[in-house]
Amino acid sequence: MEPKLEKVAEVWEKETAVVEGVDISGPWNRMFGQRVIWDYTPELIEKIAQLPGGESFAWCYQCGKCVPVCPVDVVGDYGPRKLYRRAQSGIDLLDSPDLWLCTTCANCLRVCPKQVDMVQIMPAAREHAMLSGRTIPAELQQALEYTAKYGNPLGQPARKREAWVKDAGVPVPILHQIQRPVEWLWWVECYPSYHPRGIDASIALARIFHALGLDFAILGREEKCAGDSQRLAGERGLFEMLAEENIRTLSKYEFAHIVVTDPHALNAFRKHYPKLGGHYDVWHYTTLLARELPRLQPLLTRSLPYRVTFHDPCYLGRHNGEYDAPRRLIQAIPGIEFVEMLRCRENSYCCGGGGGGMWLDSFAAGHQRRRLSEERVLEAVATGADTLVVCCPYEVSRFEDAAKSTGVDDRLRVRDIAELLAEAMGSSGEAAA
Amino acid sequence: MTIVVVLEQVPDVVEELSLAPLGTDLARDAVSYVLNEYDDHALEEALLLAEGSGDDVVAVGIDTTGELDQVLYTALAKGAKRAIKLAGDFEGTWVGTRAAARLLVPIIRELSPRLVLTGVQAPDDLDGQLAPTLAALLDWPHASVVIGTELADGAVRARKELWGGLTMHLELALPAVLGIQAARQTPRYVPVGRVRQVMREATIETREVEMVADGSPRVERLRLPEETAQAEFLSGSPADIADRLIELLRARGLL
Numbered sequence: 001m002e003p004k005l006e007k008v009a010e011v012w013e014k015e016t017a018v019v020e021g022v023d024i025s026g027p028w029n030r031m032f033g034q035r036v037i038w039d040y041t042p043e044l045i046e047k048i049a050q051l052p053g054g055e056s057f058a059w060c061y062q063c064g065k066c067v068p069v070c071p072v073d074v075v076g077d078y079g080p081r082k083l084y085r086r087a088q089s090g091i092d093l094l095d096s097p098d099l100w101l102c103t104t105c106a107n108c109l110r111v112c113p114k115q116v117d118m119v120q121i122m123p124a125a126r127e128h129a130m131l132s133g134r135t136i137p138a139e140l141q142q143a144l145e146y147t148a149k150y151g152n153p154l155g156q157p158a159r160k161r162e163a164w165v166k167d168a169g170v171p172v173p174i175l176h177q178i179q180r181p182v183e184w185l186w187w188v189e190c191y192p193s194y195h196p197r198g199i200d201a202s203i204a205l206a207r208i209f210h211a212l213g214l215d216f217a218i219l220g221r222e223e224k225c226a227g228d229s230q231r232l233a234g235e236r237g238l239f240e241m242l243a244e245e246n247i248r249t250l251s252k253y254e255f256a257h258i259v260v261t262d263p264h265a266l267n268a269f270r271k272h273y274p275k276l277g278g279h280y281d282v283w284h285y286t287t288l289l290a291r292e293l294p295r296l297q298p299l300l301t302r303s304l305p306y307r308v309t310f311h312d313p314c315y316l317g318r319h320n321g322e323y324d325a326p327r328r329l330i331q332a333i334p335g336i337e338f339v340e341m342l343r344c345r346e347n348s349y350c351c352g353g354g355g356g357g358m359w360l361d362s363f364a365a366g367h368q369r370r371r372l373s374e375e376r377v378l379e380a381v382a383t384g385a386d387t388l389v390v391c392c393p394y395e396v397s398r399f400e401d402a403a404k405s406t407g408v409d410d411r412l413r414v415r416d417i418a419e420l421l422a423e424a425m426g427s428s429g430e431a432a433a
Numbered sequence: 434m435t436i437v438v439v440l441e442q443v444p445d446v447v448e449e450l451s452l453a454p455l456g457t458d459l460a461r462d463a464v465s466y467v468l469n470e471y472d473d474h475a476l477e478e479a480l481l482l483a484e485g486s487g488d489d490v491v492a493v494g495i496d497t498t499g500e501l502d503q504v505l506y507t508a509l510a511k512g513a514k515r516a517i518k519l520a521g522d523f524e525g526t527w528v529g530t531r532a533a534a535r536l537l538v539p540i541i542r543e544l545s546p547r548l549v550l551t552g553v554q555a556p557d558d559l560d561g562q563l564a565p566t567l568a569a570l571l572d573w574p575h576a577s578v579v580i581g582t583e584l585a586d587g588a589v590r591a592r593k594e595l596w597g598g599l600t601m602h603l604e605l606a607l608p609a610v611l612g613i614q615a616a617r618q619t620p621r622y623v624p625v626g627r628v629r630q631v632m633r634e635a636t637i638e639t640r641e642v643e644m645v646a647d648g649s650p651r652v653e654r655l656r657l658p659e660e661t662a663q664a665e666f667l668s669g670s671p672a673d674i675a676d677r678l679i680e681l682l683r684a685r686g687l688l
Contacts, residue, residue, distance in 0.1 A: 130624045135621070241625050377618050
């Protein structure tokens with residue numbers, strides 16, 4: 001739109017102004033009659049704000065607190081306030097690469113005085129972009145198609161979802177085989193079922209559960225992706241389809257609680273499955289293991305001489321408030337020296353995988369100085385740590401790749417907490433083999 | 434005006450395939466089906482053409498799997514105007530390409546489109562005979578291995594891929610049949626919510642058809658590919674590996 005600057009009708013200016021004895025005369029005492037400001041276009045802000053979930057986009061008053069805490073701005077040029085300003089100046093978010101760069105990490109929401117909520121706005125805008133037939137980044141499209149077809153974003157056959165179990169070295173009961181009630185239904189999720197490094201953590205966790213004598217079982221091939229990241233990437237219909245199928249499957253079995261490997265599944269079960277009729281008592285595995293520490297501690301017999309730092313997953317920390325359990329577990333391991341990174345806990349950095357970022361890696365990298373995961377491994381190295389500990393299945397592969405691409409893989413290993421605990425129990429993969 | 438696109442479901446090779454006890458067919462109960470990849474490109478190209486010309490895209494398929502609805506609903510969600518399913522007693526039969534073409538001709542004549550698009554080939558039509566057979570039966574011009582189309586002045590211009598990076602530009606009088614190798618752009622994404630909305634609101638038209646005798650070859654026996662151990666993993670330093678590679682290539686007369 002052409003800027004239309006209306007001519008000011010009236011100007012008042014005091015020749016001299018004295019306030020409490022101080023002469024503050026000058027042009028700042030000039031006052032203008034009211035006028036409508038036409039130097040920006042409110043339409044593109046309205047376009048987002050009128051979408052269900054997009055309302056708070058219009059509440060921004062541009063204080064800018066969100067920008068320095070935005071992990072994407074650290075490696076690029078981003079942040080809610082910038083998106084608002086760009087919309088003002090005629091850039092349509094729906095057609096901009098900006099639409100796909102937010103990881104919904106929620107650090108902006110933590111500091112926003114106006115509750116501008118990108119965790120709601122982004123899925124709404126992305127869904128609208130998809131429904132209006134706009135092209136979406138190819139990597140994301142493939143992950144969404146795979147999820148719809150196979151129930152996982154990796155494009156792996158559903159039947160192979162339980163294949164890792166045979167390498168666990170301990171019994172991992174599968175509900176469709178045992179046909180009995182269990183106390184804990186372990187929701188393994190996609191990457192821990194299929195990705196080689198995810199499977200390492202699943203095997204470690206199975207051994208820990210077994211050693212603790214937990215009464216647990218998995219769904220195996222009947223489990224489908226919980227779907228939270230697909231929802232945040234804009235695919236609400238796909239999320240609803242997965243949730244309905246998962247709720248139907250879960251209704252066949254008796255269990256007291258769900259324990260999840262993946263914080264994104266935790267988020268889905270806690271906040272979004274109830275809206276579709278699925279009500280469960282859901283725990284992240286770090287929370288469960290921290291509760292079991294009195295029984296777990298005596299099993300941690302091996303001293304691990306590592307200097308470790310910990311990356312808070314956005315969907316465990318900021319989104320679901322769990323910061324202490326992972327730290328208590330790490331510090332329970334004998335021999336470990338624990339150091340924090342500068343950005344930790346509530347202000348933790350983001351690995352870049354959330355909100356669909358897991359499937360936008362090359363796309364996002366094309367709009368950033370370096371990947372978020374690369375920024376984070378460099379922060380980890382800066383603490384002098386030799387091990388970066390994680391507890392979200394997206395992170396092991398993301399950070400291992402980032403360590404390689406930044407050339408710090410000779411100094412930094414990436415381990416899931418479950419892997420470290422299993423190693424301290426003397427039942428890590430190598431030990432059992 | 435109308436553009437017909439022919440869609441076929443094929444076994445999904447992501448899942449391991451196994452043979453039925455008689456050895457003449459796959460164990461169908463364990464097979465899941467996907468849209469033939471090339472048909473997905475044919476649909477995309479049809480939609481792109483229609484967006485430019487205002488034609489209606491009509492998706493047509495023979496329901497040999499009992500699951501074709503999913504494919505047709507997706508086509509409607511992507512922008513096809515109508516979807517027509519040819520249903521019949523196909524259980525336990527293999528509908529060969531020539532039989533498929535004969536089943537499709539009456540509905541194509543009825544729709545009298547100015548263009549018919551099919552995928553260039555399918556796992557059960559590796560020699561890409563569907564488009565040329567349809568064209569022969571309809572007595573319409575035909576081009577296959579098409580990688581781009583344009584409608585202009587009562588004709589269709591097609592880019593056809595040849596060998597060695599060569600491309601041929603053709604102009605065909607309408608109506609015509611094209612076998613599509615690749616659409617101009619990646620087949621579009623359609624959100625699941627849109628497909629589910631279409632499933633509630635749209636209707637798939639069903640036509641009952643009879644299997645035709647066509648002289649297609651009869652399957653006597655299927656075999657799974659035999660695994661052979663021919664892979665050799667090279668290890669050592671990059672220089673060692675490079676030396677060994679050169680040695681191997683020389684030994685095969687490739688260098």
